[in-house]
Amino acid sequence: MSDDQHLLDFERPLFELEEKLSEMRTLNQENQEDLSTEINALEERVEQLRESIYRNLTRWQRVQIARHPQRPYTLDHIEALTDGFVELHGDRTYGDDRAIVGGLATFKGGRYGYRDRTVMMMGHQKGRDTKERKYRRFGMPNPEGYRKAERLMQMAAKFNKPVVTLLDTPGAYPGMEAEERGQAEAIARNLFEMARLPVPIVVVVIGEGASGGALGVGVGDRILMLENSWYSVIAPESCSQILWRSWDYKEDAARALKLTAADLVDVGIVDDIVPEPVGGAHRNREATFAATGSAIASALQRLEPLDTQTLLDQRLAKFDSLGAYEEAEPMKASAGA
């Protein structure tokens, strides 16, 4: 089996069956022996297995797909969905963070029944190989990344362009310098400024949406999520480490966190799920881009007629409505320590 396929553990049985099927087909051609009955039967089994694996993905399996090394990243989406992307760099204060990219581009909305228009595109950027991964700091931004994103958003507001943000990060970078330069303040500032940015903001979770590092560019009017991406308050491994005090409970943690697109629709956070091809976004990139582009187009179309105040009121109302609680008897003041 070839390593460049990056098979996930749960895909192995399917791959083995597919191998067998292709061997049989070769045999069939070479030996002039009629194996068509067996081949048909095996084809059916492959399809059944494929169905049963991908229709019943566990939450942890979806996390694995979301992290697949061949999954389309932010710049892949930008390249496919826009024309003339001009990347804009730097936070004008400290530096340029490569874990977040952004810039102006023409979104090819015309293809999806909307219209072509200039948008401010941005998102977390991961690297493909070891060198690039390091260069992109594994898609984990420093404060400069959030501040660059905020600068580009203010520019979008100035020129009345909608903002599209793509989320794909294992978290904000937990380093010493990030703390020195105010990681928390940078993320907080973005939540605040995104809440009142006077242009439409469409957010798409395309891979990993880990915690505040994702949310730092994730406040918007429509929140979309690719079918096999995940979004939560913490990564399953870290959750396992903290609550189970062991790294071994990541699958349980993934289940407990309810971090899939369907889970998030359930609690009202995500507005629409972007369907992925069978097996995940990387199995058919064109289909993935088409589905993502179409979802962004309809979100922009929907937001376009709203005047600024309505847009901002609806944005506040959306986040205000998120949360689960009940009402009970008021509690009396206690005099604890």
Place this chain on the structure above:
Amino acid sequence: MPWFRRKKAGILTTRDEQNEVPEGQWVKCPKTDEIINRRELEDNLLVFPSSGHHFGMSSHRYFDFLFDDGDYDLHDTHLRSVDRLNFEDRKPYTKRLQGALDDTGQNEAVQSATGTIGGQRVSMAAMDFSFIGGSMGSVVGEMVARAIKRATEQEIPLIVISQSGGARMMEGALSLMQMAKTSAHLTRLDDKGLPFISVLTHPTTGGVTASFSMLGDIHIAEPEALIGFAGPRVIKETIGSDLPEGFQRSEFLLEHGFLDMIVDRRQMRSRIAHLLDMLME
């Protein structure tokens, strides 16, 4: 000795983060080992008189000494967290909640009140680390949001006293969204030109620091409070070496430009009153 130790309430809490006044009539200063009578410590706002060590303090005690004559109205104590995700790790979330409720006698990890400080009416929220690590779930987010709305609607200043390990894991993405929710409400307070004084106490980390705590017009911290985004243990693992003395402490944040001032708890009330007086003139 392990670097961290389990706290009674349940989740992982570093010894350093606990900082609760120990049981008993005599209290030892963690800095100097000096021993004083508990009564004396309580009369001194849980600050060790000689060393200035600040022990952790509950929301109600903050209200008692910050509001004029210790007089205030509590709000939203009827709100209760629910286990929307049926979250269970080694213990069901519902059990953790009930335990916290029983231990603290409070509905959640934040309490909200209105009253006056130096004659100026304010909306105040104060957090409690003793309630599941001061973590922010839906109710904490909702109560902070309501405290902000109350300030916005009544056109009065907002004060939030933070003390939190971050967002509450057991509510998944819903707890994450409380960061956005509280920050979004602050924009409306800001639009009205009303002041928000954020007071950061030991410890304030994670999603609370990365939302409302860092969005004040004025940031005040108590001395030597741990304030940061990532926890020290995570950073230590990332860089693979020990962290310098004083890293992520109030003094470090002041030096790096993220605080306006560090104020001893014993001067907190007069400092806030003075600031409000000038801002609301």
